[in-house]
Amino acid sequence: xxxxxxxxxxxxxxxxxxxxxxxxxxxxxxxxxxxxxxxxxxxxxxxxxxxxxxxxxxxxxxxxxxxxxxxxxxxxxxxxxxxxxxxxxxxxxxxxxxxxxxxxxxxxxxxxxxxxxxxxxxxxxxxxxxxxxxxxxxxxxxxxxxxxxxxxxxxxxxxxxxxxxxxxxxxxxxxxxxxxxxxxxxxxxxxxxxxxxxxxx
Amino acid sequence: xxxxxxxxxxxxxxxxxxxxxxxxxxxxxxxxxxxxxxxxxxxxxxxxxxxxxxxxxxxxxxxxxxxxxxxxxxxxxxxxxxxxxxxxxxxxxxxxxxxxxxxxxxxxxxxxxxxxxxxxxxxxxxxxxxxxxxxxxxxxxxxxxxxxxxxxxxxxxxxxxxxxxxxxxxxxxxxxxxxxxxxxxxxxxxxxxxxxxxxxxxxxxxxxxxxxxxxxxxxxxxxxxxxxxxxxxxxxxxxxxxxxxxxxxxxxxxxxxxxxxxxxxxxxxxxxxxxxxxxxxxxxxxxxxxxxxxxxxxxxxxxxxxxxxxxxxxxxxxxxxxxxxxxxxxxxxxxxxxxxxxxxxxxxxxxxxxxxxxxxxxxxxxxxxxxxxxxxxxxxxxxxxxxxxxxxxxxxxxxxxxxxxxxxxxxxxxxxxxxxxxxxxxxxxxxxxxxxxxxxxxxxxxxxxxxxxxxxxxxxxxxxxxxx
Numbered sequence: 212x213x214x215x216x217x218x219x220x221x222x223x224x225x226x227x228x229x230x231x232x233x234x235x236x237x238x239x240x241x242x243x244x245x246x247x248x249x250x251x252x253x254x255x256x257x258x259x260x261x262x263x264x265x266x267x268x269x270x271x272x273x274x275x276x277x278x279x280x281x282x283x284x285x286x287x288x289x290x291x292x293x294x295x296x297x298x299x300x301x302x303x304x305x306x307x308x309x310x311x312x313x314x315x316x317x318x319x320x321x322x323x324x325x326x327x328x329x330x331x332x333x334x335x336x337x338x339x340x341x342x343x344x345x346x347x348x349x350x351x352x353x354x355x356x357x358x359x360x361x362x363x364x365x366x367x368x369x370x371x372x373x374x375x376x377x378x379x380x381x382x383x384x385x386x387x388x389x390x391x392x393x394x395x396x397x398x399x400x401x402x403x404x405x406x407x408x409x410x411x412x
Numbered sequence: 413x414x415x416x417x418x419x420x421x422x423x424x425x426x427x428x429x430x431x432x433x434x435x436x437x438x439x440x441x442x443x444x445x446x447x448x449x450x451x452x453x454x455x456x457x458x459x460x461x462x463x464x465x466x467x468x469x470x471x472x473x474x475x476x477x478x479x480x481x482x483x484x485x486x487x488x489x490x491x492x493x494x495x496x497x498x499x500x501x502x503x504x505x506x507x508x509x510x511x512x513x514x515x516x517x518x519x520x521x522x523x524x525x526x527x528x529x530x531x532x533x534x535x536x537x538x539x540x541x542x543x544x545x546x547x548x549x550x551x552x553x554x555x556x557x558x559x560x561x562x563x564x565x566x567x568x569x570x571x572x573x574x575x576x577x578x579x580x581x582x583x584x585x586x587x588x589x590x591x592x593x594x595x596x597x598x599x600x601x602x603x604x605x606x607x608x609x610x611x612x613x614x615x616x617x618x619x620x621x622x623x624x625x626x627x628x629x630x631x632x633x634x635x636x637x638x639x640x641x642x643x644x645x646x647x648x649x650x651x652x653x654x655x656x657x658x659x660x661x662x663x664x665x666x667x668x669x670x671x672x673x674x675x676x677x678x679x680x681x682x683x684x685x686x687x688x689x690x691x692x693x694x695x696x697x698x699x700x701x702x703x704x705x706x707x708x709x710x711x712x713x714x715x716x717x718x719x720x721x722x723x724x725x726x727x728x729x730x731x732x733x734x735x736x737x738x739x740x741x742x743x744x745x746x747x748x749x750x751x752x753x754x755x756x757x758x759x760x761x762x763x764x765x766x767x768x769x770x771x772x773x774x775x776x777x778x779x780x781x782x783x784x785x786x787x788x789x790x791x792x793x794x795x796x797x798x799x800x801x802x803x804x805x806x807x808x809x810x811x812x813x814x815x816x817x818x819x820x821x822x823x824x825x826x827x828x829x830x831x832x833x834x835x836x837x838x839x840x841x842x843x844x845x846x847x848x849x850x851x852x853x854x855x856x857x858x859x860x861x862x863x864x865x866x867x868x869x870x871x872x873x874x875x876x877x878x879x880x
Contacts, residue, residue, distance in 0.1 A: 226728060226731070227728070227731065227735070228727075228729055228731075228732045229608055229708045229710075229732060231844075233848055233849050234846065234847060234848075237848055238826060238827045238849075239827070241448050241827065242477065242491075242493035242494055242496075242497055242827070243493070244452065244455070244496060244497060245452065246452050256847065256848050256852060261852065285732075286609060286727075286728055287608055287612070287642065290608055290609070290642065290708075291544065291844060291846060292544050292558075292825075292844075293449065293542055293543055293544040293546075293559060293560055294448075295452075295542075295561040298560075313609050314612075315642060316613070316642070316644050317544060317557075317559065317560060320559075320560065320563070321560035321562065321563075324562035324563070325562070334727075375433050376431070376433060376435045388460070388462070388569050388570060390574075391566065391570045391572060391574065392570065394428075394429050394437060395570075397428050397429040397437065398428050398429070398437065398439070398465075398570060398571065398572055400428075401427075401428035401439050402571070405425075405439065408676075409536075409673070410672075411664075411665035411673045412469075
């Protein structure tokens, strides 16, 4: 997994609330057995018409935002299905950070497994960054995971919370399974005692 | 000992390791697997030379992609990419030695219907699946939730998940439900109150007389949509209804082991004075047959209402409601019962169980669907299908003009050929009314099976109580 420490990039505004995983990556792209190559299908039904032509007013089709690496989004981003194809598509497009007031639980967790930092901010701070991101390519937002800060293009600094373990894994690009394997003795012990107490499981 | 909630008790019984910062390894008792979210996880195991730690606790069934037409044994009815996914699951199940119900097996069906039906899901268990509607299994008092593919791989390799504990939320439905009101109306009405993010960060326990009165099928419907309210999981404490459902299932404990199991299950309830971080209470009598008007499950109203005015909302929801009403092709102030439909879909992990089919059949008996309407019933499993045929329900559906399909997820997410055409409008017993969910530019109104049946007869959204 790619490490995440600092990011400075163009932020694209997507103020719509409840952007769901079906919007992020529609179902016809879930028929893959690979993780890669989904960036071209990100937000497919909002981004392209049925002939495959770009829909000009969709934010990521606008010249200012084609290179966006940050999304500033409406409330409850990523609601819906557990499909990890959503963060795979986001990461493959080149977006490494999503800022909102809230995220759906499974999507939030999936982001960290794919080198994406989801940041929860209070509404008024998110709104300032939404406004900032409307300035397009002129407005670069900086994210510092170690310091847990976001700096707007005006130099305004916001701090954010992130779980210490998730932060550690993201900053070091760590593989969860490898870490858990180091605790295999605990799992063995649990399995033995739970197996004795609840043999029907 | 401090009083605990049901969630606290199940959580505590499954912590295999806890770090200083509260990050836990939660042991997983049942891992359900389907063809769409698992191939990358199995591939990951192969690339790292890892095996499945507990194949006896891992159960796979193809459901999302499979055709539901009667001729589906003919592989040509599947698109090439769907066929590759199903074949990958066939191979992965065989290579890694996990339990498997292939398409040809009568027990095949939607993973969240097959698990309980086969007795894999039992009270007090931890159950995960790479599918958000894993919440369904919470109906048994099992801690059950969806996970991403990376986590699927993690569970396959370690039989654990890295987790932090969620907060406790109580949703109490007091009193009795009125005639025509079902578990689907209950769970949609709760989301109408909490919103789709209201449960974020919480595990919900549903309780109260109206929940106790529900069958296991109804309880599964309620918990199924906990995820639509944003909750990590939904739970209902096990009771006699739960035990009666589980007893005798193929993978439920037998004899003395059943007695031991039940004795433990009987300790799985929320203690008096346990702490709730959030409480929502609805009166069962206040819940009406409900329908969604927009493109989020929180856009729900009683069938007697009208399409809302976007300006009646606050904040970002104003624009979202405008967009939804435009997408749905509706007009503010329009009566919901004036909305004409083209399609009816009855099925899904929300409402594809035998009780759902009985409810639909009770309305459809001796009736015909509206001319020109497309209507399909997709049973949740091959066994539900067989039972419905035995009970004569299938004949009622076919006589009414419904297509009687084979089991699968079908038009709930439209990954197989069962899709809405552009602009088509569907009364659907599924769980998501998102843009494009049932087909590109398709329009979904979520309803109960009885309401879907009523809509099929009249060709418009209909108050089922008028047909009872």
